[in-house]
Structure formats: structure tokens, C-alpha cells
Amino acid sequence: MITLNNIDKVYRTERVETLALQNINLDIADGEFVSIMGPSGCGKSTLLNLIGLLDKPTHGKLLLDGMHINGAGDRSLAKMRNEKLGFVFQSFHLVPDLTVLDNVEIPLLYRKIAAGERKKLALAALDRVGLSSRVHHFPTQLSGGQQQRVAIARAIVGKPRIVLADEPTGNLDSAMGDEIMGILQELNEKDGTTVVMVTHDDRFAQQTGRTIRLFDGRQVA
Amino acid sequence: MNIANLKLALRVLARRKVFTAISLVGITLTLVVLMVATAILDNIFAAGKPESNLDRMLFVTVVGRYSKDMSQTSQPGYGFLQKTIRDLPGAERFAYFTQLQTAVIYSGTQRIETQMKRTMPSYWQILDFHFIEGAPFTAADDAADRPVAIITDALRDKVLGSGPAVGRTINLGGQQYRIAGVVSRVPITRISAYAEVWVPIGAVTAELQRATIGEYNGVVLARSRDDFPALKREFNTRVANYKPADDRPGTVTRSGLDTAFEALARPMFNNPENMDAALVLRTIFVSLALLFMTLPALNLVTLNLSRILERAPEIGVRKAFGAPKRTLIAQFVTENVILTLLGGALGFVFTIIALAVLNHTSFIPEAQFNVNARVFGYGMLIAIFFGVFSGFYPAWKMARLNPVNALRGGAL
Numbered sequence: 001m002i003t004l005n006n007i008d009k010v011y012r013t014e015r016v017e018t019l020a021l022q023n024i025n026l027d028i029a030d031g032e033f034v035s036i037m038g039p040s041g042c043g044k045s046t047l048l049n050l051i052g053l054l055d056k057p058t059h060g061k062l063l064l065d066g067m068h069i070n071g072a073g074d075r076s077l078a079k080m081r082n083e084k085l086g087f088v089f090q091s092f093h094l095v096p097d098l099t100v101l102d103n104v105e106i107p108l109l110y111r112k113i114a115a116g117e118r119k120k121l122a123l124a125a126l127d128r129v130g131l132s133s134r135v136h137h138f139p140t141q142l143s144g145g146q147q148q149r150v151a152i153a154r155a156i157v158g159k160p161r162i163v164l165a166d167e168p169t170g171n172l173d174s175a176m177g178d179e180i181m182g183i184l185q186e187l188n189e190k191d192g193t194t195v196v197m198v199t200h201d202d203r204f205a206q207q208t209g210r211t212i213r214l215f216d217g218r219q220v221a
Numbered sequence: 222m223n224i225a226n227l228k229l230a231l232r233v234l235a236r237r238k239v240f241t242a243i244s245l246v247g248i249t250l251t252l253v254v255l256m257v258a259t260a261i262l263d264n265i266f267a268a269g270k271p272e273s274n275l276d277r278m279l280f281v282t283v284v285g286r287y288s289k290d291m292s293q294t295s296q297p298g299y300g301f302l303q304k305t306i307r308d309l310p311g312a313e314r315f316a317y318f319t320q321l322q323t324a325v326i327y328s329g330t331q332r333i334e335t336q337m338k339r340t341m342p343s344y345w346q347i348l349d350f351h352f353i354e355g356a357p358f359t360a361a362d363d364a365a366d367r368p369v370a371i372i373t374d375a376l377r378d379k380v381l382g383s384g385p386a387v388g389r390t391i392n393l394g395g396q397q398y399r400i401a402g403v404v405s406r407v408p409i410t411r412i413s414a415y416a417e418v419w420v421p422i423g424a425v426t427a428e429l430q431r432a433t434i435g436e437y438n439g440v441v442l443a444r445s446r447d448d449f450p451a452l453k454r455e456f457n458t459r460v461a462n463y464k465p466a467d468d469r470p471g472t473v474t475r476s477g478l479d480t481a482f483e484a485l486a487r488p489m490f491n492n493p494e495n496m497d498a499a500l501v502l503r504t505i506f507v508s509l510a511l512l513f514m515t516l517p518a519l520n521l522v523t524l525n526l527s528r529i530l531e532r533a534p535e536i537g538v539r540k541a542f543g544a545p546k547r548t549l550i551a552q553f554v555t556e557n558v559i560l561t562l563l564g565g566a567l568g569f570v571f572t573i574i575a576l577a578v579l580n581h582t583s584f585i586p587e588a589q590f591n592v593n594a595r596v597f598g599y600g601m602l603i604a605i606f607f608g609v610f611s612g613f614y615p616a617w618k619m620a621r622l623n624p625v626n627a628l629r630g631g632a633l
Contacts, residue, residue: 055623079545087542093534093537
């Protein structure tokens, strides 16, 4: 499903060159629940961004569903992100000026789907995360846990095969965190969605099928 | 543009009140000036009473005479018009009229300066003045050289008071004229129609019959605009064959049979041979409008650029969920166009007020500017163009944000 071969990621500025990832080799199979762990600054988010096609590797090959993405242009990367991937971010990243329903519809705006159908799919996704009663609220009217559930609904509304979660419980208390973790597990187990999750929390990592550990940009386990 | 994005655009504007207010002030001011200019140009170049047939009218307003040692440009003379536009095949009517002349009316002890035109009787059939009383002077009046005059209601009120005027006389330049009709006042922007008093051309002397240059304008009413090319061709042939007896050998005469816009452009560049004068004038108008829009557009560009960081996480999210650059550019340009359309709507209201003020001051004599559907349409087109013009660069900058940096709320 996801293959990384000898991936390096170097960030260059005028004066400094930072090796964020070095020689990463990774295979993630369809339907896996993988967690990525490591200390701050070890390259976890960079790795997730590469898998999510939000960034490009400096060296090495990246394949998604058997397709090389290294030379892909803006339009085809956007299409792949839209169809195959769903993102959940630590700080939710809901658009504050949009209602819960409009936020969840965002991924569908970039597909040829009629407004009525978009609304139906968004309501179904919100129902799945238990937020059907809050569709017309704005993000600031919701608790952190509720906002993250909206973010999950947005990530799954387009039925992607892969959900990438960057510390989805990082800004939540443990009860809320458990709730979010439960939703991700259900997605993985019931729908067979591949989930790749960056986390600092060993407790949550233990609930995933496999843990990849990074240290100073290198894969150590 | 879907409803969600439209709602988003309005909410963003409502949330950023200071930004929206500053932007709207700039946009509205710009659009008011452009819409007022459009209304004035529309009043000059679009058909409207008494130039209801302006779309079918062609004018001769300038004649040039050139030889080895001479170059002379002037208004046409009576003789030139007789030889070039009289009975043009395919034309419905033709007329000559003088340029505006200042004439003095003596009323008791009062000395009133007024704007006068001398015209042919057919002038009244080409232009559709609104006669409040009386009727135009006729070919019989003209042939008999009768001293008759048509005056505006404004002049009537000034000279004779508001009662009936037909049949009464006015002392125009020391000669008594009988008033044959009173017409509604005409705005100065209706160039071929404007005057306060009209009198017949009167006796045509031999000298007038020979005059190549003089103080006349010619107007030809075509049956339709489709006849313009044929009429112009025939006119050019007549001009090419125009050889006044008293011309020195080697003298060439040039002129043009022009639409209202071309007629304004041609003398402006003082060159009757310059057939591209209209294009040059049009280019100047468009360039001035663009130049005028540039400063407020740059202001809006700067304001928009300053908001990129504020919108960065949203851009990151949209990119992460599959928005291609082109779609994001379209979204942000559309948001800007919505802002400029709001400015356009406000500008429209202020334009109506500004035109009403112009109409009630004597800055432009007898101004009757109004905002019709065409001016409104042009105004909205200008607003949309202004929105795209000032929105594209910031939108392009926003859309090319690196998604990772954007999600961090980050730098360009």
C-alpha cells in the first residue's frame, strides 16, 4: 500500500542543511494500523507528511498504491490526496468561518459531487463520529474532543483507504484521547482503513498493530 | 463557486471588519469615479433624447487641406458639405449645423449671453427634440429666410418668463426673431443637439457655397449601421474628387464621415487623415481607467497579501484534502470579486448621488446624467475586472504555499 525506499529528507536554508530523515525503508500494508513514535524533532511529522504527499523526499522512492509519486505534478498529487488519503491533525485545523457540516464537506468539494450528495455524505460521516446534533455549530462552539471528531469525520467523508493522524490525541485530555483512539480503531477494524498515526503516547501506540520508532531522523525499530 | 465557499467569503469579510471597511472604502471610491466617468461617456456616446438616432448618425466635423507649403485643419465649410454629404446614396437624411456660437439676447435692459446653432430644417427630423410648444422651423421658413427661432424652456424662462412663448419675439444680436417652438433643455453632452437657441442658416451667399472650411458640422442619418461602410466609401470618393476652383494646384483635401466617437477622436488628434484616431482615443480611455485602478488595486493586493498568513492553515487543509492550485486561485479570486462587487454595489449608490449632485450644479450645463442598465452593467464589469485584477496575485501567492508550511501557519 505504502512503500518508502531509501528515503532522505533534507531541509536547506541559505546557511544550514538539516537532515530530517535518513535512509527510511518502510512498507505499510493495506489495512494496517501503524504508529510512529520518537522524541520531538526526530522526523515523525516529516515522515507522515511524506506519506501524505504534502512534501517530497529529497532522495529515495515513494510509492502509494504501487504508484511512484516522486515526479507527480500538483494536479495528480492533489487528486491522490483527495481520493486515497484523509488527514487528522493535532490542532484539528478546522476552518473557523465554516460550520461543522461545511468543514466536513471540504474534501468532497474537490470531487464532482452534487451539493445534495455532499451534504448526505457529510451528515453520515458526522453521524459516525456521534456529532449529528452539532452540524450547524461553528468549530469555536465545540470542545476540543468534539473538534477532533469533526476533523475525523472530514478525514473519512471521502472514504479514503488511508487515514494519516498527526498526534490526534496530543491536545486532548486522556478521556477524550481514548474516545478518538476508539474511533480510529473502529475505522481500521470495521472498514479496513489503513491508519498511520504519529503519537507520543506509548499507551496509544500499544493499541496499534505495529510501531515504527525514529531517532534523529533514522528508523530504529 | 459552491454555496459553502460563498458563505465562507461573506463570513471572512464580516469577521475582518477593519480589513473589509478599509478595502471597501478604496474600492467604492475607485468604482464611483469610474462609474461616473462611464455615465458621462454613456451620455455622450450612447443614443438618448434628442440624439435617439445616434447609433445611425455619422458626422463630418473636420476638414484638412494640405499642400507643399500649407497644412490647415478646420471645421467644414458649407460648400464642402454641399459637395460631400448632400444626397449621399443610401442615406435617409442629412443636415448641416454650425458649431456653438455665442449670441446676445436683449430683453429690456437685460443682456443675456446664450449658445446658438444655425441649422437646416432637416436637423429637426434627424434629432428628436421634445417640443413643449410650437414646432420646428420648416423648409418654407428657411427658403423665405424668415427670422424664426427655437428656444429651450430654460432660455424661455430666463427671457420671457414661464408663459407661452410661441409667436412672441426675441431680440437676438439686434435682430427680431419670432419664436416658432420651445424645446426641453438639452445637456451639453449631447454634442450635436446642444444649444439654447436655434435659427435657420439663412441666406446662403456665393462665398458660403464655395467655402471648404468654415464653422459647420455635417450629419448624415443612415438607414442602418450596416450602411456605414458604403456611406463612408462614397463620402471618401467625393472627398477625393473634391477640387474647389480657387484651390492652389497640388492642394489635397481630407476629411472623414465619422461615428460620434470617431468624430470626437478625429479633431482631438488634429489629423483628418488619422483613421486610427478612434482606436487611439479608446486606448487612452482604457489606459486611464487601468491607471486609475492600479493604485487602489495595489492597496488591495497589499492588504490581501498581509492576510495570507492568517488564512495559511485553511490553505494547508484544503491542499491536504485535494485542492489543486488552480481551484484555490479561483476560490480566492472569487472571494476578492465578491468584495469588489460589494464595493460596486456601494459605488453604484454613491454614483447615483454624485450624478444627482452634478445634475444640480452648473458645472456641466444642463447635465442630465443618470445610471441606466447599461451603465450599471459596465459598472459591475469594472468591479469584476477590478476584483480579478487585484485578487489574482495574492491568490496565486496563497495557492502556491507549501502545504506543510501552511499547516504550521507558516511563511510564503
